[in-house]
Amino acid sequence: GAVVSQHPSWVICKSGTSVKIECRSLDFQATTMFWYRQFPKQSLMLMATSNEGSKATYEQGVEKDKFLINHASLTLSTLTVTSAHPEDSSFYICSARSLGNTIYFGEGSWLTVV
Amino acid sequence: GENVEQHPSTLSVQEGDSAVIKCTYSDSASNYFPWYKQELGKRPQLIIDIRSNVGEKKDQRIAVTLNKTAKHFSLHITETQPEDSAVYFCAATHSGNTPLVFGKGTRLSVIA
Numbered sequence: 001g002a003v004v005s006q007h008p009s010w011v012i013c014k015s016g017t018s019v020k021i022e023c024r025s026l027d028f029q030a031t032t033m034f035w036y037r038q039f040p041k042q043s044l045m046l047m048a049t050s051n052e053g054s055k056a057t058y059e060q061g062v063e064k065d066k067f068l069i070n071h072a073s074l075t076l077s078t079l080t081v082t083s084a085h086p087e088d089s090s091f092y093i094c095s096a097r098s099l100g101n102t103i104y105f106g107e108g109s110w111l112t113v114v
Numbered sequence: 115g116e117n118v119e120q121h122p123s124t125l126s127v128q129e130g131d132s133a134v135i136k137c138t139y140s141d142s143a144s145n146y147f148p149w150y151k152q153e154l155g156k157r158p159q160l161i162i163d164i165r166s167n168v169g170e171k172k173d174q175r176i177a178v179t180l181n182k183t184a185k186h187f188s189l190h191i192t193e194t195q196p197e198d199s200a201v202y203f204c205a206a207t208h209s210g211n212t213p214l215v216f217g218k219g220t221r222l223s224v225i226a
């Protein structure tokens with residue numbers, strides 16, 4: 001079946017630095033990908049919709065200058081957490097909708113900011 | 115936009131009993147309702163889904179029902195087993211470039 005791959009699975013970074021998370025659709029083209037954040041014991045909260053070749057659409061309350069999203073190709077979207085702070089520590093996960101309208105999730109990325 | 119409510123937030127059942135989790139949605143345009151099982155630190159795993167042209171769907175011990183008029187859908191797990199213990203999320207979306215909107219989740223504990 002279709003696969004969405006996310007990298008890295010785990011990342012630790014220092015406060016003030018930036019970290020990039022990649023989301024790839026391995027065997028289908030995804031014009032749209034979605035980025036979610038999940039804090040411990042909470043649900044998946046949509047951060048933004050990533051659109052290939054155009055600007056991402058951010059949910060209310062999500063800072064677009066802090067969470068940079070780039071969807072430069074039909075198989076790759078990246079989320080860059082800039083000037084990371086400890087409160088940005090979370091589980092970040094992407095998803096992509098295939099042409100058949102099935103939704104696939106990446107493996108998720110644990111970010112710890114120290 | 116879509117809003118999905120999920121109840122209960124926690125559920126404990128004895129092994130072999132049934133478990134029912136209920137969700138409501140607000141957007142009448144939503145037409146796809148998946149259920150996910152998530153273990154700690156892992157991606158959500160799709161366990162069953164239903165589309166708006168169907169009222170009920172069953173896959174072995176798992177079933178989902180949908181009431182479009184009332185805008186609610188439910189997950190039913192029969193003959194529960196300890197390995198069913200996990201967090202379950204309902205979600206709703208409609209076709210096109212729209213994201214899944216998740217409920218807050220239900221932590222199911224199956225007691226042996």
